[in-house]
Amino acid sequence: MKILIINGPNLNILGKREKEYYGTENFNDYFTRLQFKLKDVELSHVQSNSEGDIITSIQEASTNFHAIVLNAAGYTHTSIAIADAVKAISIPVIEVHISNVYAREEFRHKSYIAPYAKGVITGFGLKSYELAILSFLELDKND
Template sequence: MKKIMIINGPNLNLLGKREPEIYGSLTFQDYFETLKSKYPSIELSYYQSNVEGELINKLHEVGFSFDGVVLNAGAYTHTSIGIGDAIKGIETPVVEVHISNTFSREEFRHQSYISPNAKGVILGFGMQSYELAIQSF
């Protein structure tokens, strides 16, 4: 059975409440339950933190034993060299995801420190971005 970890970064714990015109009205926990039901042959795990170092620690923890990581680093995508380096240092492939199309937003969101070290990038498909990433493993 494949093991895939979904990691969400800062403010993604507010999905369902935060800017519903961009992120929708569904909580991630509700969506995660749907994913688990849809992919019973995959062992899906979920972790969320607003703290950069905790995200790096989780990548280190799963980065040698899981088959894949789906990472939405939120705003850290555009600022965290540390998270980019953590991805470079692990063996598990990471797919970067974003709910919104970051290129249709503020210019600072066009830069990613995750992308150069990721297996791929999926953005702009709403919550379905996570499912597309899961399908890539």
């Protein structure tokens, strides 16, 4: 199975920002460990601080991957365009968040993406990505 992880704005500075929410590990180190742990899955990842780049990644992934793990970060709560991109593709998307968005500011409680996602995983730290991937593998086994 080929899965693309798409990370949105400010996730390129994980390990440096708001450690109380996001921890101390940077994403590249975590991704290397994840690839080692899930050797049977072909994992790729992209990160962008630009809404348009995220939309392009979603659209292109629909022809090259079986599934997407999407952490749109702050765009989750503001981007109808990213939600429309998720709605428009035929491969499943799981929305993930490192922090528990429901334990944070009220504006973070609304996701424009969630109605079009296969599911949402929030609040398990970087483990949220692994949980999303494992759920795709379980879904694939049951199909």
